[in-house]
Amino acid sequence: MILLENVSKRYEKSYAVRNLSLTVAKGELCCLIGPSGCGKSTTLKMINRMIEPSSGTIKVDGVDVHEVPVATLRRRMGYVIQSIGLFPHMTVLANIQVVPRLLRWEESRSRKRALELLELLGLSPDTYGGKYPAELSGGQAQRVGVARALAADPQILLMDEPFGALDPISREHLQNQFLAIQQELHKTIVFVTHDIDEAVRLGNKVALLRDGRLVQYGSPEQLLAAPADAFVKKFVGLDRALKRLSRLLAADFLHPANSVARQAPPELLEAEFRRLEGSDCARYLWVTDEENRLVGWVDGNNTTEKRLNMLEDLVEIDPADISVRPGYSLKQALAMFVQQSVACLPVVDDERRLQGEIRLADVLKS
Structure with missing residues (x-):
């Protein structure tokens, strides 16, 4: 869908980008990464002609971008930047619309789309639709920025370090959410980042x-398994195997979870531990309530000392302290294992609700 052929950008005596050729297929998410000043943001901005290339050809769906009026070209592409760029005098809904x-959608259609996107990005329309950018946290504002980029349902998204200014927790949450959205929408995305972990993950x-x-x-x-040269090897880091887990x-x-209901009698507990020998x-049996929600565990080591009893041996927990979600990476799971x-x-x-369990042995084999 996006083709760059021998593209260069020159400023007087120096090149920001030199003889760059690459193809981004439809539905792919391509991360541009490298040290500061390597030309990644310049490359992104040449795709929607915010910067004009000095030479070379850029095509979108087989059409040279210079054959398309700039305004038309940009309205066909969503654009998200680190500083977000929301209009401060507009509400969240108005920003998304x-x-x-500009494309003269009917107001009912435009509003419906904005409401759908807020829901998709985990922001309640009733709570956030009427707020102004100054009333949002950094993570909330970035979600609105992504929603605005998706509003006209463009097939292409250009994203320039969109999560770079966020704290680690907000950044990880947005990455998870963004991956889920991409799996649903299958947009063609060019994503600039300086973070190799983010590039590998997304x-x-x-x-x-x-x-x-x-x-x-x-x-x-391919980058992690076979770095092209010493620079690539150093850039991706010594922990290449860990990065692959992301x-x-x-x-x-x-795997199916080894679990019992909270009402399980001692005989069942002991039978289950014998089965697991x-x-x-x-060692552990997970314990769930009547709605299959995780409430704790029973330690099988206690069977050597006395007969197990749920009332005495149940260790109640906050699931966030001991569990992972299906969408977690194995790298995140490994951190919890450790x-x-x-x-x-x-x-x-x-x-x-308990979905199953994962095993450290599987992570170490991966």
């Missing part, structure tokens, strides 16, 4: 630039 109104393809030149272009797995999801390594996850010093972790949904 900017491009649909991208289908990663383009690593240095001094305006393309050093390596391929899938995250590409794998807990949901893909799910010799397995990787023989923190809790266990061989198995429960996997719960947003309502704390």
